[in-house]
Amino acid sequence: MEYVVIAYLCLAILLYFLLGGADFGAGIVELFTSRKNRNRTRETMHHTIGPVWEANHMWLIIAIVILFVGFPRIYSVMSVYLHIPLVVLLLGIIARGTAFVFRHYDAVVDDMQILYNRIFVYSSFVTPLFLGIIAGSVLAGKIDLQAQDFMSAYIYSWLHYFSIAVGFFTVALCGFLAAVYLVGEATERRDKDRFIRKAISMNVAAVICGALVFLAASIEDVPLVQWIFGSVISLTAVIAATLSLVLLWYWLSQGKAKKVRVLAGFQVTMILLAVGYPHFPDFLMVQGGQNLSLLQHQAPVGTMVALGWALLLGSLLILPALFYLFYSFQKKAPGYLH
Amino acid sequence: MDDFLAARSQMALSLGFHIIYACIGMVMPFFMAVSHYRWLKTDDDNFKNITKAWSKGVAIFFATGAVSGTMLSFELGLLWPNFMEHAGPVFGMPFSLEGTAFFIEAIALGFFLYGWDRFNRWFHWFTGVVVGISGLASGILVVSANAWMNSPAGFDVQNGEFVNVDPMAAMFNEAWFTQALHMTLAAFAATGFAVAGVHAFMIMRKQNVAFHARAFKIAASFGAVAALLQPLSGDLSAKDVAVRQPAKLAAMEAHFHTEASAPLIIGGLPDEANKKVDYAIKLPGMLSFLVHGNFTGVVEGLDKIPAEELPPVTVTHFAFQIMVGIGMFLVLVSLLYFGTLWRKKSWLNNRLFLWLFIIATPLGFLAVEAGWVVTEVGRQPWIIYGIMRTSDAVTPMPGIAYSFYLFTAIYVSLSVLVIFLLYRQIKMVPVLYDAKKESQIPS
Structure with a gap:
């Protein structure tokens, strides 16, 4: 049963990255859209992510929940040593979610909209940045469980070149996912072309940030290269992601929205697989190599069985409803009004 | 401010904020479903407008509740890592089910809010009902997790480790039912009176009376039924607490000395140093009656509790008095409401009647917060009753005071913004929902 729980953990992280990421990305796209086009972008965005953002x-x-029920030791170590970036992440989430809803549901449309929009776009940038910083810190192995002073316990655990590079890489990927998603949702030709250009520039930014991640890994002695080249699956995943770039650019230039969307999802999945697979079952890397493993630090068997069943039964309810939600609010779904 | 106090304050603030949004988010969908149903059945457009107006409020509250709930799932670990490390696997079951319920609620809300004129009308109505049911289920599950902290079950402690974990036994602990019942009724009463109060105010100002009178009636009916049932649930809870957590009951009642024919103490200033209550009304034998069903039974007092396990008496006692006092006031208003309904008086023209509801607007939520203080402060110094102390659960990270200031600033500004938005929603009712301008309603 522990493998069922681990599979759901991976699935939840992957889907959050893809769906939540695209959602953050929409704000990033808005941030990097010229002032005259912002309203149009906002409009498309509202129709596309309005119904689904909460679910994402x-x-x-x-x-x-899987972490704190199934792997409580890992959750508690992360909560203690990554306290500060987690708090920033939370502030980002609360600011972004409320600003998005407030700007739509404010009955009076006036200058308050400027405030909501500002908060929305900046928190859309900061939140995935810190999400990436946290992901980078989980991998980097800079967390020192024996740390005695404040700086090494609570600051250097997450503040280093590697985590920051991963943070910007995450931001670029989110923007890329969103732009690709919006291409298929634009109702007018000029919007579609704009999103295609945005997708290409975000993609270029992601490739550059990806290279910076490798550079930072070598500066900070994170064994990223060993992980990727030491495992056939990771190496295949990285090669597949890189080669598919060519296809992606071709399809983007042709404006094939559906195909590009699938391919972008595929690329991000491959990237997560490449960095996540080689050190499995180790999840949280710490200094001195006493990494916290998902298998060693799992909850007692009774909990894992109950959690596994809860997830299996829950997904029977959730997944069909979620698919129907996405289906219903697509551009071409029956009854769509504009 | 010392870190432990800061951590407790931050948690109290976060939960105190979340509880309001969670209550409204789980109760309002039922009001909407009734109004929506009435529209589908009667074609009275007022009901459609009420449903739409309420749904905008719900969207605001639901989003704020969802983000503050997300924050809480992190804060549990950020502030109480040692508690979560031990308790997570034991009381995690309701949280994993709650994850599912919350997810379904979010999906159904997407359908409901964005589904006007797009789906079969009854399917659309049904998605609104699903929002309510899954919200209610989420609420009950979370309260069940809290009940476990009051009534730990489903594990044994060996050398400081929790073993023989049985998550189902933990979820269905002895306190879950009474606590969940009390909280659910409280949510309906508080939200019902808050919503009814706002509409009563607008009726008094003679604005869109047809709209506000219909809305008032739906909200007030829900609130009044819940308020009338609440004392029965409160009695069940008190009897349960008397058995499981005598220290909490004694603190609620400021009952310092174990005695037979114990009096019920109403009001008063507890003097913790001299173990007495000044200026209180004492009803002889009533506490014994409430706990045991006879006037002579012995009720354990605070003197039976070791000094290092005493909860703060004054805070718990005051909070309890506030909760019960407001509860009684709402019972009276509810009786009056049903009385006027029965006698078919034209109550909506009676200013005194409307004023009673306007006064009651914030009271239900005040009672919810007070009840929350009773159960949480009354459990101190324990985080898991009798098993783990709150002071042993707190994070080792220093400087939590700054985090507390930061969160306070966030919650205060969010509250101000939400009130501002609601004010604007209400102000715009004549423009958006005037029956004569029905054709101009923006979709």
Whole structure:
């Protein structure tokens, strides 16, 4: 049963990255859109992510609940040593979620909209940045469980080149996912072309940030290269992601929205697989190599069995409803009004 | 401010904020479902407008509740890592089910809010009902997790480790039912009176009376039924607490000395140093009657509790008095409401009647917060009753006071913004929902 739980943990992280990521990305795209086009972008965005954004962020809650029920030691170590970036992440989440809803549901449309929009776009940037910083810190192995002073316990555990590079890489990927998603949702040709250009520039940014991640890994002695080149699966995943870039650019230039969407999802999945697989079952890397493993630090068997069943039964309810939600609010779904 | 106090304050603030949004988010969908149903059955457009107006409020509250709930799932670990490390696997079951319920609620809400004129009308109505049911289920599950902290079950402690974990036994602990019942009724009463109060105010100002009178009736009916049932549930809870957590009951009642024919103490200033209550009304034998069903039974007092396990008496006692006092006031208003309904008086023209509801607007939530203080402060110094102390659960990270200031600033500004938004929603009712301008309603 522990493998069922681990599979759901991976699924929740992946889906949060893809769906929640695209959602953050929409704000990033808005941030990097010229002033005259912002309203149009906002409009498309509201129709596309309005009905689904709340559901997209549920994956984070699912991942957190799996962590604290199934792997409490890992959750508690992360909570203690990554306290500060987690708090920033939370502030980002609360600011972004409320600003998105407030700007739509404020009955009076006036200058308050400027405030909501500002908060929305900046928190859309900061939140995935810190999400990436946290992901980078989980991998980097800079967490020192024996640390005695404040700086090494609570600051250097997450503040280093590697985590920051991963943070910017995450931001670029989110923007890329969102732009690709919006291409298929734009109702007018000029919007579609704009999103295609945005997708390409975000993609270029992601490739550059990806290279910076490798550079930072070598500066900080994170064994990223060993992980990827030491495992056939990781190496295949990285090669597949890189080669598919060519296809991606071709399809983007042709404006094939559906195909590009699938391919972008595929690339991000491959990237997560490449960095996540080689050190499995180790999940949280700490100094001195006493990494916290998902298998060693799992909850007692009774809990894992109950959690596994809860997830299996829960997904029977959730997944069909979620698919129907996405289906119903697509551009071409029956009854769509504009 | 010392870190432990800061951590407790931050948690109290976060939960105190979340509880309001969670209550409204789980109760309002039922009001909407009734109004929506009435529209589908009667074609009275007022009901459609009420449903739409309420749904905008719900969207605001639900989003704020969802993000503050997300924050809580992190804060549990950020502030109480040692508690979560031990308790997570034991009381995690309701949280994993709650994850599912919350997810379904979010999906159904997407359908409901964005589904006007797009789906079969009854399917659309049904998605609104699903929002309510799954919200209610989430609420009950979370309260069950809290009940476990009051009534730990489903594990044994060996050398400081929790073994023989049985998550189902933990979820269905002895306190879950009474606590969940009390909280659910409280949510309905508080939300019902808050919503009814706002509409009563608008009726008094003679604005869109047809709209507000219909809305008032739906909200007030829910609130009044819940308020009338609440004392029965409160009695069940008190009897249960008397058995399981005598220290909490004694603190609620400021009952310092174990005695037979114990009096019920109403009001008063507890003097913790001299173990007495000044200026209180004492009803002889009533506490014994409430706990045991006879006037002579012995009720354990605070003198039976070791000094290092005493909860703060004054805070718990005051909070309890506030909760019960408001509860009684709402019972009276509810009786009056049903009385006027029965006698078919034109109550909506009676200013005194409307004023009673306007006064009651914030009271239900005040009672919810007070009840929350009773159960949480009354459990101190324990985080898991009798098993783990709150002070042993707190994070080792220093400087939590700054985090507390930061969160306070966030919650205060969010509260101000939400109130501001609601004010604007209500102010715009004549423009958006005037029956004569039905054709101009933006979709």
